[in-house]
Amino acid sequence: MSKYSFDFKKRIVMEYLKGEGSLRYLSKKYGFGSNCQIRRWIAAYKNFGDEGLMGPLKNEDHSFEKKLAVVELYLSSELSYQELALREGIACPTIISNWVRRFRAAGPDALRPHKKGRNKPLENSKEKTSTPSTETPIDTSAEHVKELEDELLKLRIENAFLKELRRLRLEDEAKMRERRGSSTVSEDSSS
DSSP: OOSSOHHHHHHHHHHHHTTSOOHHHHHHHHTOSSSHHHHHHHHHHHHHGGGGGSOOOTTOOOOHHHHHHHHHHHHHSOOOHHHHHHHHTOSOHHHHHHHHHHHHHHOGGGGSOOOOSOOOOOOOHHHHHHSOOOOOOOOOOHHHHHHHHHHHHHHHHHHHHHHHHHHHHHHHHHHHHHHHHHHHHHHHHHO
16 A cells, blocks of 8 residues: 555645645645655656556556566666656556566566465365376476476586585595504504
8 A cells, every 4th residue: 555645645746736836845844855756746647647646556467578678678777767667657666666676686587477366275185086187288388498407407416516525525534544544553563
């Protein structure tokens, strides 16, 4: 939910547009530290009307390609989130900031859509025995294959590391036995 109500935002924007106060005056009147927020609301109202003041729309879906293009445009230009949102027709600039944050943290895959909601509960064991078993389709999409190849590479690296670690440990143990043996021999010869 938005920190400020739609009515509150619209009242301030309308006061400004009617010439009832400057940005500085309205900022002080309503207790804002600066006039940045009011400027954002005015720009959003001018571009999107009332919808621009309502905040992000819950059902506003953007494709992976659109998200990636917007993030790349933000990172390659000196546009602010607000300017980019207005330019791309996105009602809320914080949506773009979330995309950029997720992109920086986990790369482009973080912008891909993911399933929402709870997992379906497992079927009862009685139902499983009564229904004939069917083969599950194998996901052969390029994305899934790429994920499996990445996982295989990681496992191969881990396996090679563990083998090398085991080899080094056995080598160290052999050297320790050799040292113990040579120290025992030297003790025997000195007596």
